[in-house]
Amino acid sequence: MARTRSKKLELSSETMESHHQQLSTNEGKGKRLWKKVKYQLVEYHSLPAYLRDNEYILGHYRAEWPLKQTLLSIFTIHNETLNVWTHLIGFFIFLSLTIYTASKVPNVVDIHSLHLPDVLKKADLHKIHAELMTSLPSLPNMPDLHKLREELRTSLPSMDMLPSLSGWHVVELLYNCLPERFSHNHTDVCVLRSMKEDVLNMIAPLVTRPITRWPFYVFMGGAMFCLLASSICHLLSCHSERLSYIMLRLDYAGIAALIATSFYPPVYYSFMCDPFFCNLYMGFITILGIATVLFSLLPVFQNPEFRTIRASLFFGMGFSGVAPILHKLFLFWNHPEALHTTGYEILMGAFYGLGALVYATRIPERWMPGKFDIAGHSHQLFHILVVAGAYAHYRAGLVYLRWRDLQGC
Structure with a gap:
């Protein structure tokens, strides 16, 4: 009688343990399933209100996922x-x-610091020469201009002569030799401005500013x-x-x-x-x-x-x-x-x-x-x-x- 009762208790204990194991297994599966489902994409009607923006996109939404x-x-x-x-x-x-x-x-290149002959080597000297000649009018009251004409003719005869020019020689001619205004007969002759603009326009593509x-x-x-x-x-x-x-x-x-x-x-x-x-x-x-x-x-x-x-x-x-x-x-x-x-x-x-x-x-x-x-x-x-x-x-x-x-x- 006692042995029968003991055997029943052992069976009952085994059954309870098996039941607990089954519950534990089911709980583990449930957690894994919930974790899997939790991060699944949802449809539009399952979204919280703040995520509903376009009712024509019906599915594949993420909703309140962890960061x-x-x-x-x-x-x-x-x-x-x-x-x-x-x-x-x-x-x-x-x-x-x-x-x-x-x-x-x-x-950045400062045009005032350029070694001008090196720059002019790359330019069309014949064109510059022609521009300078036409920029200097023949003014009877200004004899120095004729002298400057001849100086320019001899200073810029060809590209081969450029190395003999000092860096500031032409710059001084352009900036210092000619006044911007001749007032003998109240006529404006902007020789310097014209020369400077013509030369700088021609070498502008070579000078980056x-x-x-x-x-x-x-x-x-x-x-x-x-x-x-x-x-x-x-x-x-x-x-x-x-x-x-x-x-x-x-x-x-x-x-x-x-x-x-x-x-x-x-x-x-x-x-x-x-x-x-x-x-x-x-x-x-x-x-x-x-x-x-x-x-x-x-x-x-x-x-x-x-x-x-x-x-x-x-x-x-x-x-x-x-x-x-x-x-x-x-x-x-x-x-x-x-x-x-x-x-x-x-x-x-x-x-x-x-x-x-x-x-x-x-x-x-x-x-x-x-x-x-x-x-x-x-x-x-x-x-x-x-x-x-x-x-x-x-x-x-x-x-x-x-x-x-x-x-x-």
């Missing part, structure tokens, strides 16, 4: 993958362009900030409501910074010789950009129903650039650089405008909901068009730099 998994999701496939990478690649493209352009800045680059680099910095902020926003916004709010504010600030800084190169280099209009246009766009950033900080600004207002505000900032461009064309219509840069700026505006239109209308996903969840939806197209527009503006900036480096004001 580690959110960061690692940059290497996985979801509906934000291409949004992250299109602008992240764009950021590295513009970083490379900035470094490359900075490395190509020509050396780079102007300030800061407006160009301000634009490049604004472009890089916009692209990097956008990438970070699309990567981290799914973590939590608070972080999503911060990231969206950063994204809108980046867009405003890109648009505002895009004005700096065309305005500065077009009106660098007219400080009033230069300061007027740059001040206006700077104030407008700051106002847009402050308005974007309002919580209501991120609601989906304000999508069209957001796009319109940014479009309006870009459209305000029409005034300085038209003004530039009016002032420099005969300069090919003005037309060249305007072409790039029209192309940039077309890319930005088309991007804003696609963003606001949510094309093409609105035509086939769910078909463009991973690739091809409006925000990805918007990102590509923004990078293309910024690159067109970069090309315009290079034209501005070459123009002003060679011609100055």
Whole structure:
């Protein structure tokens, strides 16, 4: 009887232990399954309200993932993958362009310190000689001019004679020998000015005098900030409501910074010789950009129903650039650089405008909901068009730099 009871107790103990083991195994499987399910992509209707932005993208969402998994999701496939990478690649493209352009800045050369014969060796001496001869009129009241004529004829007979010229010999002729005004018969004969301009214009392509680059680099910095902020926003916004709010504010600030800084190169280099209009246009766009950033900080600004207002505000900032461009064309219509840069700026505006239109209308996903969840939806197209527009503006900036480096004001 006792043995039977003992045996029953042993069986009961074994059964309990087996049951506990089964529960432990099931709990472990449940945890692994929950962990697996927890980081699975979800559909639009399962999202918390703050992540619902585009009802035409139906699936492949990340929702409230831990920060580690959110960061690692940059290497996985979801509906934000291409949004992250299109602008992240764009950021590295513009970083490379900035470094490359900075490395190509020509050396500063002071024309007053040049060894002029060495420079003139590379120039067309026969042309310079002809220009100097025609720049010196025959004035009966100025006998010294005839002497100077003969000196120039003997000093610049050919390129072979240049090594015998001292560095300052021609400079003294140009700067010291001739007065700018002859007042014997109240007639202005600007011989020195004419000679100096003719010679310097001929050797200007050989003498590099780079102007300030800061407006160009301000634009490049604004472009890089916009692209990097956008990438970070699309990567981290799914973590939590608070972080999503911060990231969206950063994204809108980046867009405003890109648009505002895009004005700096065309305005500065077009009106660098007219400080009033230069300061007027740059001040206006700077104030407008700051106002847009402050308005974007309002919580209501991120609601989906304000999508069209957001796009319109940014479009309006870009459209305000029409005034300085038209003004530039009016002032420099005969300069090919003005037309060249305007072409790039029209192309940039077309890319930005088309991007804003696609963003606001949510094309093409609105035509086939769910078909463009991973690739091809409006925000990805918007990102590509923004990078293309910024690159067109970069090309315009290079034209501005070459123009002003060679011609100055």
